[in-house]
Amino acid sequence: MRDESAHFTVLDVKTAFLTIRMKPNDVHKTAFVTPDGKYEYLRIAFGFRKAPQTMQRVMRRTFDGLPRTAKYMDDVGQGATTVREVLDLLNEALRRVVINGLKMDLQKFQLIQDKVSFLGYVIFAEGRTLDESRVATVEKFEPNRNAKKLYSFLQFANHYESSYRSLQRSRTSYGTFWRRTFLSYGLTLMKQPSTP
Numbered sequence: 713m714r715d716e717s718a719h720f721t722v723l724d725v726k727t728a729f730l731t732i733r734m735k736p737n738d739v740h741k742t743a744f745v746t747p748d749g750k751y752e753y754l755r756i757a758f759g760f761r762k763a764p765q766t767m768q769r770v771m772r773r774t775f776d777g778l779p780r781t782a783k784y785m786d787d788v789g790q791g792a793t794t795v796r797e798v799l800d801l802l803n804e805a806l807r808r809v810v811i812n813g814l815k816m817d818l819q820k821f822q823l824i825q826d827k828v829s830f831l832g833y834v835i836f837a838e839g840r841t842l843d844e845s846r847v848a849t850v851e852k853f854e855p856n857r858n859a860k861k862l863y864s865f866l867q868f869a870n871h872y873e874s875s876y877r878s879l880q881r882s883r884t885s886y887g888t889f890w891r892r893t894f895l896s897y898g899l900t901l902m903k904q905p906s907t908p
Contacts, residue, residue, distance in 0.1 A: 716782060717791025718837045719798045720828040723805060723822035729756045729763045731814050732770055746861035774812045778804060782830075789830040798824050
């Protein structure tokens with residue numbers, strides 16, 4: 713997306729998973745009953761086990777082959793050297809969106825910008841930096857005794873570690889806490905074999 717680009721556009725698929733119709737022979741697998749009756753999902757809902765893979769497959773099918781375009785889940789980023797190129801890429805992307813039956817969230821569009829927020833980074837002609845809102849999330853994190861919240865934070869921190877070096881110091885203490893948490897639940901962690 714960046715390759716010498718000076719202008720950027722970010723698009724967002726509206727209600728991502730809900731835009732994808734379920735295969736008719738799989739609909740019965742989603743059935744649930746309430747006091748008001750039996751219901752079945754006709755579209756993929758957030759939380760279905762294969763929903764992320766299916767969404768990524770749809771995005772790949774829709775945008776593959778489109779130059780200077782990056783896609784991940786419901787986000788699409790494009791970079792171009794000229795405004796004319798941006799408009800051509802955008803036109804082709806929107807044509808493909810219509811063909812594939814996706815709906816776009818116009819409120820999340822970032823059109824022809826010299827700097828955009830995309831997948832947790834601020835991207836501009838000279839490179840990329842970590843989005844400050846993500847840094848604030850890390851700095852506000854308060855360690856607690858909830859193992860699930862800690863694990864979620866560690867996943868988040870691991871993703872941004874290369875951009876935010878101070879996390880390396882934090883992870884050591886959180887890693888120690890994580891080991892203690894496992895032990896307190898009667899679980900053990902395998903020790904990594906030393907490498908020669």
